[in-house]
Amino acid sequence: SQKIEQNSEALNIQEGKTATLTCNYTNYSPAYLQWYRQDPGRGPVFLLLIRENEKEKRKERLKVTFDTTLKQSLFHITASQPADSATYLCALDTGGFKTIFGAGTRLFVKA
Amino acid sequence: GAVVSQHPSWVICKSGTSVKIECRSLDFQATTMFWYRQFPKQSLMLMATSNEGSKATYEQGVEKDKFLINHASLTLSTLTVTSAHPEDSSFYICSAGTSASSSYNEQFFGPGTRLTVL
Numbered sequence: 001s002q003k004i005e006q007n008s009e010a011l012n013i014q015e016g017k018t019a020t021l022t023c024n025y026t027n028y029s030p031a032y033l034q035w036y037r038q039d040p041g042r043g044p045v046f047l048l049l050i051r052e053n054e055k056e057k058r059k060e061r062l063k064v065t066f067d068t069t070l071k072q073s074l075f076h077i078t079a080s081q082p083a084d085s086a087t088y089l090c091a092l093d094t095g096g097f098k099t100i101f102g103a104g105t106r107l108f109v110k111a
Numbered sequence: 112g113a114v115v116s117q118h119p120s121w122v123i124c125k126s127g128t129s130v131k132i133e134c135r136s137l138d139f140q141a142t143t144m145f146w147y148r149q150f151p152k153q154s155l156m157l158m159a160t161s162n163e164g165s166k167a168t169y170e171q172g173v174e175k176d177k178f179l180i181n182h183a184s185l186t187l188s189t190l191t192v193t194s195a196h197p198e199d200s201s202f203y204i205c206s207a208g209t210s211a212s213s214s215y216n217e218q219f220f221g222p223g224t225r226l227t228v229l
Contacts, residue, residue, distance in 0.1 A: 043220035
């Protein structure tokens with residue numbers, strides 16, 4: 001069956017460190033993968049998109065990698081700040097303009 | 112740009128009543144709108160996809176007679192939860208897609224509507 005897995009346990013890190021979140025998927029061949037940020041009681045906010053032919057994408061303090069062989073994406077936040085505390089969602093395109101979301105990983109950045 | 116609003120942001124209703132949630136794209140025309148439901152600490156689950164002027168396409172397991180979707184214009188879609196029951200209590204989120212010609216499913220999400228059915 002098709003699955004998207006994100007670490008369900010919260011990630012706690014110290015301010016200034018790099019946060020690394022993992023997204024693994026099975027039985028999908030997505031053309032692209034997206035990462036979103038979601039704050040409590042709010043809708044998701046788009047952060048980055050990476051295509052299947054791209055290995056890495058960067059945007060300011062954010063970096064995403066995409067390994068279609070391992071079926072894995074890593075999401076990095078460098079020099080993390082308490083304001084980065086949120087839930088981060090991985091999302092896959094399944095074709096036909098339909099997006100499937102992972103359950104998200106909650107990040108806590110301590111000052 | 113690309114702002115999507117939802118109204119109301121939260122609603123409490125009695126069991127058996129119907130609730131309508133509006134989703135609007137404020138500064139662009141949305142050819143496609145998506146409705147999701149999210150339970151606490153779970154992922155967004157796609158309920159249905161709607162295109163302006165046509166019937167919505169519902170995901171497997173979603174009752175189309177219970178969750179009525181109307182996409183009457185390029186800037187407005189509504190979701191009506193009919194005869195709501197406590198198990199329908201959830202966070203409902205809409206998103207709007209910009210163009211079918213885009214090479215990927217670019218979606219802009221609304222802030223969500225918290226529905227509580229007593």
